[in-house]
Amino acid sequence: MERIPILRMGQFLLVTIQVDMHDRLALQLQDDLTEKISECSSRGVLIDISTLEIVDSFIGRMLANIAAMARVLDAETVVVGMQPAVAITLVELGMSLSGVRTALNVETGMELLYELRGDFHSEMGG
């Protein structure tokens, strides 16, 4: 079965969605990601959706859910690279994803994660 790969980068997990999201794939990702967060005791999750062109309310809710679940497991979630059309669609659907942090691209997203986990720098430095 098709799966979305989850890459581990130090204390963070990187998910890049490069295929069309359908509902089962989304649920599978939710399972895999929570599993992986607890397994690696990750502090942050970065989801890159720059190639995602179509969203519906289900995918939108799934993004919000993943962020909420990650927070319970003490990891911050940053969604990066959302396309303008996708953003407009989500707003028109009435989903503001208020619990999800966002960034323009992977680079600024990683910066944001480091910022959110201010303690990470000191750990690296020390």
Next chain:
Amino acid sequence: MSKLPEMINKHHEEIRADWLKQMSTAVRRADLISNEELESQSRELMDAIAMGARSGDVTNLDGPAWGQARDTLSAISASRAKQGFSTSETATFVLSLKQPIFNAVRRENPSDPAALFEDIWKSTQLIDKLALITADAFQVTREKFIARQQEELMELSTPVVKLWDGILALPIIGTLDSARTQVVMESLLQAVVQTNSRVAIIDITGVPTVDTLVAQHLLKTITAARLMGADCIISGVRPQIAQTIVHLGIDLAGVITKAKLSDAFALALQRTGQVVTRVNGDNAGSKKTLLRREE
């Protein structure tokens, strides 16, 4: 059988002369239209009416015989709308044809009141219909005008400007309705992607009023920008607008608002880790500003 069609056909030259005289006293706008133009327009229209009258039917103008009269009238009316005539002036152009025709009808029926009444009634109907066509055409032209201007306004009034590295500004001028919000939102989000901007300043100094609907549109735009990873700052909130927002109970919590564009710009610089400082050079009096990035 009414003699009106035949009469119009026969006497249309006299009627036209009478009509021109009539117009020169009543509705002549020498500043907008020349005598020659008026002359040629009246000739064209009178010929078309005579042609329509040849069909024998003067009360139903929908048929093909009256096609030319309708077209001529629409063209004249449209050109008057562009020249700046008022609606009543344009309608009077046609309505002033009434008296010349009545005069001709009276001359034609010196001793038969029943036929006279019949012809006058017919000609009234004819002129009224012509006037209605004129008014319709006038309005259509005006509406096209307005639609085009609205379009132009829409394109003109949604510029997205780059203020600095990573900082966009979106000065909104005029009322925000749904259609404009869509355009504003799309151009802002496109610009965010293109310029890789982290902060967008929406300046509403030029928005005359903010009601719940406008606020909702603003919030939508801000949410969409946030979803893409750009923060929005609203600036240019005038004191009256601040009062309106509170009186209407609009919740702008979670949105950064600033009174002036400069305040918003200062905050945006701070957010992107940049600072503007004044350098006092050797030349006392010359003030330079220097921008550096705080890494």
